Amino acid sequence: xxxxxxxxxxxxxxxxxxxxxxAASGFTFSSYSMNWVRQAPGKGLEWVxxxxxxxxxxxxxxxxxxxxxxxxxxxxxxLYLQMNSLRAEDTAVYYCARDQYSSSWRVFxxxxxxxxxxxxx
Amino acid sequence: DIQMTQSPSSVSASVGDRVxxxxxxxxxxxxxxxxxxxxxGKAPKLLIYAASSLQSGVPSRxxxxxxxxDFTLTISSLQPEDFATYYCQQxxxxxxxxxxxxxxxxxx
Numbered sequence: 001x002x003x004x005x006x007x008x009x010x011x012x013x014x015x016x017x018x019x020x021x022x023a024a025s026g027f028t029f030s031s032y033s034m035n036w037v038r039q040a041p042g043k044g045l046e047w048v049x050x051x052x053x054x055x056x057x058x059x060x061x062x063x064x065x066x067x068x069x070x071x072x073x074x075x076x077x078x079l080y081l082q083m084n085s086l087r088a089e090d091t092a093v094y095y096c097a098r099d100q101y102s103s104s105w106r107v108f109x110x111x112x113x114x115x116x117x118x119x120x121x
Numbered sequence: 122d123i124q125m126t127q128s129p130s131s132v133s134a135s136v137g138d139r140v141x142x143x144x145x146x147x148x149x150x151x152x153x154x155x156x157x158x159x160x161x162g163k164a165p166k167l168l169i170y171a172a173s174s175l176q177s178g179v180p181s182r183x184x185x186x187x188x189x190x191d192f193t194l195t196i197s198s199l200q201p202e203d204f205a206t207y208y209c210q211q212x213x214x215x216x217x218x219x220x221x222x223x224x225x226x227x228x229x
């Protein structure tokens with residue numbers, strides 16, 4: 001079964017750090033770009049960061065640039081998001097999502113169940 | 122950045138109704154559009170890709186259309202399990218990948 005499972009969420013104080021993990025199974029992880037997408041409570045979806053299959057290309061949303069770092073370990077079939085200098089507005093459910101594309105379309109076709117990050121004093 | 126605007130923000134409908142949701146891009150995105158369904162407490166689920174192609178396993182009552190800047194998601198006969206929030210997403214120009222603000226389909 002194709003699956004993504006996030007972990008690492010929790011309660012952290014403003015200015016603190018947290019590292020999220022996403023464990024992939026059921027597909028060849030090293031062949032796919034991966035993404036982090038977040039959803040603040042009661043709000044819509046916001047793309048956070050992307051990393052290509054070999055980590056050659058990395059992108060961030062302006063809202064997290066300079067504070068968050070995406071990485072992956074293809075040997076461990078794992079995706080990570082290191083979050084530093086956390087702010088209250090980073091409070092959200094964080095999803096990892098697989099990037100699937102062809103010459104005429106591109107989608108996030110597989111999503112994890114999400115992990116909640118709460119930034120509060 | 123390309124902005125995605127959905128309308129309406131919410132719609133009340135009954136089982137069996139036909140429901141149409143609109144998504145407009147701030148600039149042309151050809152057919153680089155996907156639709157997702159999200160139920161409370163769950164992850165989004167891919168419904169439609171390339172504006173009109175049905176993802177495997179998605180019921181045929183869901184359909185998508187449009188190209189350029191204007192797109193629609195139609196549910197031909199609303200079923201109880203379709204009450205959810207629906208998001209469009211553009212993949213023409215990134216980063217950033219951008220989503221619409223969502224449309225909540227509620228029970229009338």
